[in-house]
Amino acid sequence: MSVPSTARPGARLRLAALLGPPMVWLVVAYLGSMAVLLVSAFWSTNTFTGAVVPVYTSGNLLALVTDPLYRDVTLRTLLVALGVTVLDAAVAVPMALYMSRVASPRARVALVVAVTTPLWASYLVKAYAWRVLLSPTGPIAWLTGGHSSGYGIGAVVVTLAYLWLPYMVLPVFAGFDRVPDSLLEASADLGAPMRTTLRRIVAPLVLPAVAAGSIFTFSLSLGDYIAVTIVGGKTQMLGNVIYGQLITANDQPLAAALSLVPLAAIVIYLLAMRRTGALENV
Amino acid sequence: MKRPIARIAATATALAVAVLLGACSTATTTTGTAGVAPPKVKEMKKLGAGEGQLNIIAWAGYAEDGSNDKTVDWVHPFEQQTGCQVNVKIGNTSDEMVQLMRTGQYDGVSASGDATLRLIYAGDVAPVNTALVPNYATISTFLKKRPWNSVSGQMYGIPHGWGANVLMYNPKVVTTAPTSWGAVFGGSSAYKGKVTAYDSPIYIADAALYLMKTKPSLKIKDPYSLTEKQLDAAVALLKQQNANVGEYWADYTKEVQAFESGSSVIGTTWQVIANVIGADKKVQVKTVLPAEGATGWSDTWMISSKAKHPNCMYQWMDYITSPKVNAQVAEWFGEAPAQTKACTETSDKGFCTTYHALDSAYASNIHYWTTPQKQCVDGSGNDCTAYSEWVDKWQQIKG
Known part of the structure; x- marks a missing residue:
């Protein structure tokens, strides 16, 4: 009787010590900052000095709905995020299929390394590389005889798609890898041609992995505001408007209110993706 | 699994509705301080020894350490003279500078007229005891006690230079x-x-x-x-x-x-x-x-009210407006120096004439950045x- 009663508190203590710090971090740093964001969206600012005044107002959230500027920018940002996701999926699916099913084991390792190495380079270096590529006197203009679309929303989609490609390729690759060979053999034994097997057996099994990758590409694009200032020309995305309100206008409450838009978009996207089983694949 | 998420979604929707309903009844409330005296912040009475560190926010070109052009360096000589290690943060816009100053992590800033009053009235900067800055005496008189750098005759910084966009x-x-x-x-x-x-x-x-x-x-x-x-x-x-x-x-x-x-x-x-x-x-x-x-700027070095290295900052304010250094900055940046004696120190002897540095009539024709x-x-x-x-x-x- 005495042995378990002394052992149990010790075990509990150890468990608490193990889980405590991450839980504190999660609650205080992560959820806490989220709560501060939500609360400060309801505060006002001193019109002259720009200092935050804790006086309740719902004008900030109302502005999100009524101001056509925020509607346009939100729409543009969502379109960019979707464009990046579609482009990444279109590139990643055939690539991952080749990597997992066609390539020899040695080539597979080489390809995985090739996909992941760009992650070592700095984000800024890669974005500036695209700025050089897309410049009016750059290689793309030279190759196409001066028909480069230049800086703008198209350049933003291409650059972000490049930046986030590994986050799409890796889950999709893992998804293809998880498809059991026995299913493919069974399908072939039953007389299904390759195309039918891909469509009816592989595609449904890999779709959750594509959805999982899309969560990365979608949410990373939604929050981006640096690549767009480098290759976007005069294009504004939600991140730029938030940055503008926070840094330029010094209007922290409105910036906080604006930050709720991508937050809401991601929550909705996650709920939608959950139906595909993507969350078990991340 | 399904229930909790559905519940969260429902709560969020309810919250959003409540917010929107609330929005109909309350308008944006804001308060202004224009016309009110700035918060009382004490000025330095006596200089002490340097603290060995200095964190400043500056416009690009105001605090060069030789990294852009090897011959353009006035930060290292300051460090050698005073022992204050200078950390420079470049501010790209006045708004960014205001935001950075508000963090309280910096000792001073080279603020333009569209930032100065916001900083003064928010209590982010301290009044400057000009008696502790010997070079202040020979600054152009048309830059002293102006609406953008002083409040009721009390200077809030040391004028640095001005020019046109x-x-x-x-x-x-x-x-x-x-x-x-x-x-x-x-x-x-x-x-x-x-x-x-x-x-x-x-x-x-x-x-x-x-x-x-x-x-x-x-x-x-x-x-x-x-x-x-x-x-x-x-x-x-x-x-x-x-x-x-x-x-x-x-x-x-x-x-x-x-x-x-x-x-x-x-x-x-x-x-x-x-x-x-x-x-x-x-x-x-x-x-x-x-x-x-043209529109233009008239910049002032200001000291933070929360400065951790105030003595180094006072030394910097005096150093940067000393004839020789002020001339160097002015020539590199391409602006009129605030220091009248800088005009004899410029490498191009006609520099002050080109930039109308001593011409108060010309200076009054530039529309200096001001906070609307x-x-x-x-x-x-x-x-x-x-x-x-x-x-x-x-x-x-x-x-």
Whole structure:
């Protein structure tokens, strides 16, 4: 009787010590900052000095709905995020299929390394590389005889798609890898041609992995505001408007209110993706 | 698994509805401090020993340590003289500087007139005891105790230098030398997609200045004191310009790169940017002060009210306005030095004449950056548009 009663508190203590710090971090740093964001969206600012005044107002959230500027920018940002996701999926699916099913084991390792190495380079270096590529006197203009679309929303989609490609390729690759060979053999034994097997057996099994990758590409694009200032020309995305309100206008409450838009978009996207089983694949 | 998420979604929806309902009954409440005395912050009474560290926010080109040009270095000599290790944070816009100062992590800032009053009235900066800054005595008198750097006769900083925002162009593309800001407004379609502009709401004043000279019917008297109607006219002009803008710049390195790669060929600039492009020797650019005059800046070194290294900051304020260093900064940045004695120290002996450094009449013709307020800054009434409104308009212009 005495042995378990002394052992149990010790075990509990150890468990608490193990889980405590991450839980504190999660609650205080992560959820806490989220709560501060939500609360400060309801505060006002001193019109002259720009200092935050804790006086309740719902004008900030109302502005999100009524101001056509925020509607346009939100729409543009969502379109960019979707464009990046579609482009990444279109590139990643055939690539991952080749990597997992066609390539020899040695080539597979080489390809995985090739996909992941760009992650070592700095984000800024890669974005500036695209700025050089897309410049009016750059290689793309030279190759196409001066028909480069230049800086703008198209350049933003291409650059972000490049930046986030590994986050799409890796889950999709893992998804293809998880498809059991026995299913493919069974399908072939039953007389299904390759195309039918891909469509009816592989595609449904890999779709959750594509959805999982899309969560990365979608949410990373939604929050981006640096690549767009480098290759976007005069294009504004939600991140730029938030940055503008926070840094330029010094209007922290409105910036906080604006930050709720991508937050809401991601929550909705996650709920939608959950139906595909993507969350078990991340 | 399904229930909790559904419950969260329901709660969120309920919350959103409550917020929107609340919105109908409450308007945005804001308070202003214009006309009220700034918070009381004590000034230094006596200088002590340096703290060994100094964290400052500066405009690009104000605190050079030789990393841009080996011969341009006045930070290292200061460090050797005082033992204060200088950490420089470049501020790209006045708004960014205000934001950075508000963090309380910096000892001082080179603030322009559109930041100074905001800093003073928010209690972010401390009054300066000019007796502790010997070089203050010989600063140009027309820069002392001005509305943007003092409150009721109390100085809040040491004047550093002033100048105009000029028009820069690439003479290979812009073959006829422009003489008017019209080249980036009405005439900007000639360089469609290659026009650039400063990415800050304060740039609205540039459009207002152009309208002030070209559309007298609008009756604009001061580009920072705009009524609703005048602001709308300036915004309309900038929206028209936006169609021809390739990209905006706020980061000065971006404008350097844009001109060097040819993606921008004409637009507003600071002389220092033209100097950097000139030093790189990749493309040739020219600058001009257009016929309409220009907006400009008058900068002041201010000390934070939460400065952790106040003695080093006082030493810096005295050092940077000493004749020799002030001359170096002025020549590198391309502005008029605040220090009258700097004019004998410049390497180009005609420098102060070129920049009208001692010419108070010329100085009064530049429209210095000022924070627009509801209470018109030129004293013409209280129906002007405030800076927060300019910010919203600026985001609308960019779309």
